Amino acid sequence: MQYLWAFLVGGAICVIGQLLIDKTKLTSARILVFFVVAGVILGGVGVYQHLVDFAGAGASVPITGFGNLLAKGVKEEIDRAGVIGILTGGLKATAAGIMAAVVLSFAAALIFQPKSK
Amino acid sequence: MISQQEYQKMVQKSSPKSTTFKNCVKAFVVGGAICVLGQSLYAMYEHFGAQKDLAGSLVAITLIFIAIALTGFGVFDNIVNFAGAGASVPITGFANAVAAPAIEFKKEGFILGVGAKMFIIAGPVIVYGTISSMIVGAIYYFVQK
Numbered sequence: 154m155q156y157l158w159a160f161l162v163g164g165a166i167c168v169i170g171q172l173l174i175d176k177t178k179l180t181s182a183r184i185l186v187f188f189v190v191a192g193v194i195l196g197g198v199g200v201y202q203h204l205v206d207f208a209g210a211g212a213s214v215p216i217t218g219f220g221n222l223l224a225k226g227v228k229e230e231i232d233r234a235g236v237i238g239i240l241t242g243g244l245k246a247t248a249a250g251i252m253a254a255v256v257l258s259f260a261a262a263l264i265f266q267p268k269s270k
Numbered sequence: 271m272i273s274q275q276e277y278q279k280m281v282q283k284s285s286p287k288s289t290t291f292k293n294c295v296k297a298f299v300v301g302g303a304i305c306v307l308g309q310s311l312y313a314m315y316e317h318f319g320a321q322k323d324l325a326g327s328l329v330a331i332t333l334i335f336i337a338i339a340l341t342g343f344g345v346f347d348n349i350v351n352f353a354g355a356g357a358s359v360p361i362t363g364f365a366n367a368v369a370a371p372a373i374e375f376k377k378e379g380f381i382l383g384v385g386a387k388m389f390i391i392a393g394p395v396i397v398y399g400t401i402s403s404m405i406v407g408a409i410y411y412f413v414q415k
Contacts, residue, residue, distance in 0.1 A: 156306050163305025163360070164298035170355030171297035175290045181358055182391045185367065188359060189399040197406030210308030213326060214333065214360045215301070216395075223399050227407035231414075239411055243403035249327040250334065250361065254392065257338045258369040262384045265342040267374045 155209050162204065162211035185216055192220020197228075222246050293354050300349070300356030308333060308360075330361055337362035341369040367391035 173184050195201035201221040204212040212218055226246020230238030244251070308329050315325040340346040346366050349357045357363060368388050375387035389396075 156309050159305045159309040160302035163308075164302030164356075167297040167301025167356045167359045168294045170301075170359040171294045172290070174355055175293055181363070181367070182394055184355070184359070185364065185391060185395050186398050189395050190402045193399060193402040193406055197403075197410070208305075210312055210329065211302075211305040214305045214308040214329070216359055216361060216364055219361060219364065219395075220399055220402075223403035224406045227403045228410050231407055231411050236411060239404055239407035242407060243400045247399075250330045250364075251392075251396065253331040253334045254338070254365050254368040255388065257335055257365070258372040258388055259384065261338050261342040261369045262372040262376050262380075262388075265373050267376055268344060 158208040159211035159214075162208035163214060164211075166212075166215040166217060188216045189220040189223075192217035192222075193224045194220075196221035196224030219247060219250065222250075296352060297354050297356035297359075300353035301360060302356075304333070304357070304360045304362060333361050334365040337365035338369040341366050342373065346370070364392065364395065367395075 170184055170188065173179055173187070174181070179187070192201060195204075195217070201212065201217065202225065205218065205221065213221070223243040223246065226244075227238060227242035230242025230245060232238070234241070311329045311332050312325050315328045316322075320328060337346060340349065346357070346362075347370075350363075350366070355363075358366070368391075371387040371390050372384050375383040377383065378387070
């Protein structure tokens with residue numbers, strides 16, 4: 154059942170992105186920024202976590218889930234460490250994803266050659 | 271029989287809508303499938319004893335790894351051409367947005383090519399994501415007090 158919800162919710166979030174691409178001509182960078190900030194706001198007010206509890210990876214794998222993780226990390230770090238958490242919580246929670254993307258992309262740049270156009 | 275002009279009009283009328291619909295179906299199916307893959311990975315990591323947060327991080331890392339490998343082999347572009355937001359909205363799209371320019375701008379050197387261009391899309395995502403998380407954090411802090 155969890156898999157079905159992951160499929161439906163994850164698919165639906167991607168459809169919102171597709172509609173934005175087709176209807177508004179926003180570039181993909183703008184759409185990613187929009188989705189992350191939307192995730193932070195929905196995570197900040199505590200709505201997005203319900204969606205994650207309900208749809209699992211269907212809510213956490215889309216980039217809105219990255220935004221939710223930023224908001225969640227900030228809140229948890231404030232609870233744990235106080236005011237400094239405002240500054241440190243977001244990146245702490247998302248460090249694994251960002252570092253993986255950076256180091257693996259660097260490795261890919263070492264290994265692969267750009268396509269000649 | 272319909273004249274060619276009428277036919278063109280009909281095509282013009284119906285095609286933007288139907289391509290949007292088709293694009294949405296493809297985005298839905300591929301995006302959904304990537305999330306199901308994420309859910310399976312999550313179940314697998316939990317099965318091997320990972321706690322909730324760790325399993326979540328491992329899922330993200332695995333999907334990022336797959337997306338970057340596919341980017342390196344030049345396959346990811348084809349998936350995006352087919353699935354649009356279905357491939358670019360999940361974390362795979364973020365990984366691709368880092369890896370693709372890193373590889374592409376290798377010819378401009380490792381500092382200003384790979385190192386700088388890596389963040390051409392990821393940069394704004396991180397900047398606006400972290401700043402909005404700080405605002406959320408500040409509000410949360412003062413509401414709690």
